[in-house]
Amino acid sequence: MKNALLIYPEYPDTFWSFKYALKFIHRKAALPPLGLLTVASMLPADWELTLVDLNVEKLDDKLIRRADYVLISAMNVQRKSTLEVISRCKAMSKKIIAGGPLFTTDFADFGDVDYLVLNEAELTLPEFLMDLAQGCPKHLYTTKEFADISQTPVPKWSLINMNNYATIGRKVRTKTRDQVINELETIHKSGWRKEIFFVDDNFIGNKPKLKTDILPAVIGWQSQYVTQHSFNTQVSIELADEQELMKLMTEAGFDKVFIGIETPDLESLRECNKFKNENRDLLSSVNTLQKAGLEVTGGFIVGFDHDPSSIFDSQVEFIQRSGIVTAMVGLLTALPDTKLYHRLRQENRILNQSSGDNTDLTMNFVPKMKSEELVKGYMKILVSIYSPKAYYARIKTFLREYRKTRRKSSPMGFHYMLALFKSFFYLGFWSRSRLQYWNLFFWTLFNRPALFKNSITFTIYGFHFRKIIKLNQKQLESVQA
Secondary structure (H helix, E strand, O other): OOEEEEEEOOOOOOHHHOHHHHHHHOOOEOOOOHHHHHHHOOOOOOOEEEEEEOOOOOOOHHHHHHOOEEEEEOOHHHHHHHHHHHHHHHHOOOEEEEEOHHHHHHHHHOOOOOEEEOOOHHHHHHHHHHHHHOOOOOOEEOOOOOOOHHHOOOOOHHHOOHHHEOOEEEEOOOOOHHHHHHHHHHHHHOOOOOOEEEEOOOHHHOHHHHHHHHHHHHHHHHHOOOOOOOEEEEOOHHHHHOHHHHHHHHHHOEEEEEEEEEOOOHHHHHHOOOHHHOOOOHHHHHHHHHHOOOEEEEEEEEOOOOOOOOHHHHHHHHHHHHOOOOEEEEEOOOOOOOHHHHHHHHOOOEOOOOOOOOOOOOOOEOOOOOHHHHHHHHHHHHHHHOOHHHHHHHHHHHHHHOOOOOOOOOOOOHHHHHHHHHHHHHOOOOOOOHHHHHHHHHHHHHHOHHHHHHHHHHHHHHHHHHHHHHHHHHHHHHHHO
16 A cells, blocks of 8 residues: 655735635635545555645645655646745655646756656556556656546545635536536535536536536536535636526526636737637626626736736726626736747747746736836736725626526525624724725615625625735835835
């Protein structure tokens, strides 16, 4: 029997971490390490597995000493924590097996890793395990093929404490209906009753299959339970053109979608090949989705070569008018092995590695706009849209537009009630924005009482975003000094 220690490195404090918001509901991380949990299900049945997510717990040296192998999966934004983990494990002479986006794009930077199992684990991991069993494992395993996701096993949820997380995720590419229902049933039987995130770059990529197969099955599955799950996923803006699909998604339990809107500037949209966002009224599309019962979380980027000097004001105006409360704005970054990276390298504009965090005020290439002007404009956007006055006004815009779908949802549980009382204390009494907080509080009770939970959740998100912005401002001031 082999003892394997699976480690998921820590994320830095970013907009995406929701670190300060999670404290209100006594959760430690937004999402579990879904990829690593899936890999765990592919390992030999006789291996003893232990998983440590550094976003929710510390790594004890005793666990490292016990391990025959240490498995690490990470994304680019986790690079710093990953290097620290590798250093600790190598100091104890442990064999390291690594995979995931960070290692796949930058494998040459990780010479201390014994075995690099890259790309599609469904294809490369079995080959590695076979070689390992025969005593002849290679250093590098890679493939250009795509795995048949219908053969991917259910993640090994037993390795984590689900109570540490705010949302549980499940992977989708073109899985079968039975796989989807089986994974959802596994999550439900574990006791999870909260939000589930469908991990997919574009959930609506296969519309016919969704309409005729997947979504009707999920609707049927949900109907057997008194309390139904809510779902969240990523989609393209063209979902706004699909009335039937929007209706099916909300009936199935989807109430939130992330959309990469990127920019309201047409030339910059063309530059980043966001063709689906061209030739449409983006504000109208967002409004359509929110009226259909789908809260839109939007991704926005500045730093394109075609961005005019007015882009910062344009982004602020668009975000405010859209009613997109959670607007994730970042600086453009050139990730390894992307078209953008290759183009900029040919133009001799690459400066260094990307941190993977597009909100940390760093850029790994030379932009067309002056760097100082770009960073200053970026901070102007963040300060503008997350100032209490603008932010609370945007919440009201959303609450006016959003039409909540009627379905069997759970009442406010203990953690949400605790979050409510914490919001009274931190936001209603001690915060400088307490007047805006109470104004929104009573406005919601009198005008949109059914959305009271959404309203309070947004106030807590705002608390997190302002914390991150203050950290960014301090970082910028220290650099300028």
